[in-house]
Structures are given as C-alpha cells and as structure tokens.
Amino acid sequence: MVASQLFRIGELSKLANISSRTIDYYTSIGLIEPVKRSEKNYRLYGLETLERLMRIEELKKDKYTLEEIKENLDSWSKITSEEKITLKLTEIQQHLSQLEREVKELEPVIEQLKPRQANRLYTRIMPQTAACVEALMLLMNKSNLL
Secondary structure (H helix, E strand, O other), rough: OOOOOEEOHHHHHHHOOOOHHHHHHHOOOOOOOEEEEEOOOOOEOOHHHHHEEEHOOOOOHHHHHHHHHHHHHHHHHOHHHHHHHHHHHHHHHHHHHHHHHHHHHHHEEEEEOOOOHHHHHHHHHHHHHHHHHHHHHHHHHHHHHO
C-alpha cells in the first residue's frame, strides 16, 4: 500500500475488520477524522486512520471506555517520537510482566508433564522467545542511540 493511499469507509472497514457503522460512529464522536472528501463527497481516510483504529481496538480489549481512549489518543498525538518509543517500551515491559505471571501460573501444570511432552513444549516456545528477546534488544539499542 502506498503511504498516500486513501480509503472510503467500506474499504477502511474491511482493512480494519471493523463495521462501517462503527467507523461512522468513531468519526461522529471525534475518535477519527477523514483526511478529505472526494468529489462525490465521500469521506476519505488515510493509513494513519487505519493505525489509529488498530490502537482503538487494542485499548477496547483492555477495557478502556471510548472517552478514555479519546484522551489516550489525544495525548499520544502530542508527544515526541522519543516519548512514543519510551511509552511503547513501557507497554512491552508491562506485557512481558503479564506473560511472566501467566508462565508462573503454568509451572505446576508443566511440572506434571512427562519429559517428552515438556521437551516438545520448550522446543516450540524457545524460537519465539528468542525472537522476542532479540527484537527487544534491537529496540533498546536503537533507543540508546537517540
């Protein structure tokens, strides 16, 4: 997709996997805004809106109200790139802490597995874990360069 590509509501709806009515509602309450209107007066949205919709859906899953989401997004757009990186790293750290807690809850179950079952489990988990650690290291090195 080209960075300047614009989408009508139906197209944006399919890309974001959100109903057209929801997009229309988010527009009416100021959560998202069209970039411009077409010659036939259709609202046109950019890729930034698609990213914003993804963020809205993430926040909704975390049980934020639409008002809280609006405040969150408004404050997010007012911060610098360096602050955004710091916030994102903080979110990742919180997510990792949550995963740690979940793994600790699974430890009693894992201990009951037979050795072969445990080995298969670890074999499947290790590449993903290593990739996550590597991605975090890259992010941290980049943020240290800023």
